Amino acid sequence: MKHTLSVLVENKPGVLNRISGLFARRGFNIDSLAVGETEDPKYSRMTIMVDGQDQPLEQVTKQLHKLINVIKITDLDPATSVDRELVLVKVKATAENRSEIMQIAEIFRAKIIDVSKTMLVIEVTGTREKVGAIMKLLRPFGIVELVRTGRVAMSRGTELT
Amino acid sequence: MNGATAILESLRREGVEVVFGYPGGSVIPLYDALYDFEIDHILTRHEQGAVHAADGYARASGKVGVCIATSGPGATNLTTGIANAYLDSVPLVAITGQVRTNLIGTDAFQEADIHGITLPIVKHSYLVKNAADLPSVLHEAFYIARTGRPGPVVVDIPVDLTIADVEYDPDGAQKIDLPGYRPTVKGHPKQIKAAAQAIAEAERPVIFAGGGVISAGGSEQLRELALHAHIPVTTSLTGIGSFPEDNEELSLGMLGMHGTRYANYAVTNCDLILGVGVRFDDRVTGRIAAFAPGAKVVHIDVDPAEISKNVAVDVPIVGDAKSVLADLLVQLKKHELSPERHLPWMRQVADWKKSHPMTFRREEDGEIMPEFVVKTISDITKGEAIICTEVGQNQMWAAQYSRVTRPRHFISSGGLGTMGFGFPASIGAKIARPDALVIDIAGDGSFQMNIQELGTAMNYRIPVKVCILNNQYLGMVRQWQDLFWNKRYSATCIACQPDFVKVAEAYGAQGFRATRADEVEEVLRVAFASDEPAVIDIRVKREANVWPMVPAGGAIDQMLGEEDR
Structure with a gap:
């Protein structure tokens, strides 16, 4: 089972290194990792997707907690949290099929952010499932390049992550 | 004062009386300040000697050991000793010189990324970038090294910082603000009650004590508890000395690969094992599935990550061994603990001690065993x-x-x-x-x-x-x-x-x-x-x-x- 960990850390040099090193050293695989400053520049928040299948998640979180720069770890429940990732995808496009691609993008509320004679760059934001669905539709046109941010997530409602 | 003096002033205020080290280019200003400072310096003949000496000093005294090495090879020579202190949870502060700030990252002479190299083997580490931070970083380093589960802290200091002007404000520098670091000292009362209950009900109890008892200063509490509840005690290698081995009845000596037979038999056959300040290392447990198979496991440790890491724990208690053992004894005294309750077990343990003593053959031709x-x-x-x-x-x-x-x-x-x-x-x-x-x-x-x-x-x-x-x-x-x-x-x-x-x-x-x-x-x-x-x-x-x-x-x-x- 995949888990989404939201990890609040001190915004100091080397913290990302400590965390990724800890995962590697203890044999935990990271599916995705997104990191950036929070509303308070003293802190950064990392959203880390891990697979709890092979390794008990408890060991991951306990080991993370031992890092001095880690302040808080939340294992986000999909039912009570929202998550998004952002993907840029470069798709082959001809004069004939360009409008078809644009239609697909529109359905998924994706944006065309660059157009050239033979290519389109599309920006997709959404859950992993939504991103997966649009990729499936775009693939037949020819995806030449894809880049994604990794998941970011926070809890719903008034609850703080 | 300059940065070097500020470093030593921080050490002095932490109660440091002696440091072990070896000079080199990047620590010349630091050694210059040491020259007439009131802290003693022991010049070893190799940096590895310095870090192990600091480790031995820490283990013998209970204080934080301090070692100093220069950048590059000096620092890398410390790594074995840092890893050693990390695995045995020894409080250590390793101060390493680094090349000038503006040379970092240029493969300068005697430059090595010791902060990066030691990341997996430290409790925490610092690469100091501003001279003004030196005092507070050092006080933080000592605080982290000696509290909670002790461990080594590396402080890497570029040489230009040690000659820069630094204002040392003792009140500000010694104020510790670490929102992500709050070690638990007191054990949870409910868990301690549950442990006391389990101990009182056990028919075949054993205590397994480790280095955590010694580093917490909890040996007296362990002895009182073992004597009061009349429970035999075995130790890990680093736990040797946590319980007096001249207690013929209760001391079982060391457990594990080269442990005593009676300790290994007792743990294998017990119905309750009270692990205190131990981490159930593979040299102790052998095959996990066959380790204390019928036992309820009570585990006291200051590091929550040790609970259920290797052995599944029934009653976990996170806290300092000394504090938890004292509280546990208070709870145990509320129970009726007659020595008869586990008489057959104590007879069995005595029997094992008698039939499988630690003996060795004496050679007749004068060869020395x-x-x-x-x-x-x-x-x-x-x-x-x-x-x-x-x-x-x-x-x-x-x-x-x-x-x-x-x-x-x-x-x-x-x-x-x-x-x-x-x-x-x-x-x-x-x-x-x-x-x-x-x-x-x-x-x-x-x-x-x-x-x-x-x-x-x-x-x-x-x-x-x-x-x-x-x-x-x-x-x-x-x-x-x-x-x-x-x-x-x-x-x-x-x-x-x-x-x-x-x-x-x-x-x-x-x-x-x-x-x-x-x-x-x-x-x-x-x-x-x-x-x-x-x-x-x-x-x-x-x-x-x-x-x-x-x-x-x-x-x-x-x-x-x-x-x-």
């Missing part, structure tokens, strides 16, 4: 000496046959198993405890790994006693080759070695040798009586093995003994 040497050392020092060990067979014999009755009197590299640790550690221990007799029980292999520290011992007249159990082999590996690899002694014979007596004498130390069993006691007595550093070369039976032994990955009650050969 290594166990005999350790036992003689323990007897003539009445168990009062501080015993340091190297790593390998010497270490296991030392653990098995030294009768240690007090905490901080058995100092050994447990987790990392660092050959070459014992001798520099004994120098550190002797500095911490100048009145104590400090003995390094060594092997001829391990001793040669840091033999250069004879220079340090002589430089400062630190009268440690190195007793080499000299079998001219890398004995522990040879033993495995003997037992499991068809006696193919690949790369383990080191018969080509110096005359250790002459080496000692060349340094100006005393050298002794014993080649027959009847010489051992006299030689040891003379060596221990002198005020000089001494090396005692004791020629032991070359192919003696450590018994009993649990083969790697085996169940701990399935032990090999000499009789099985």
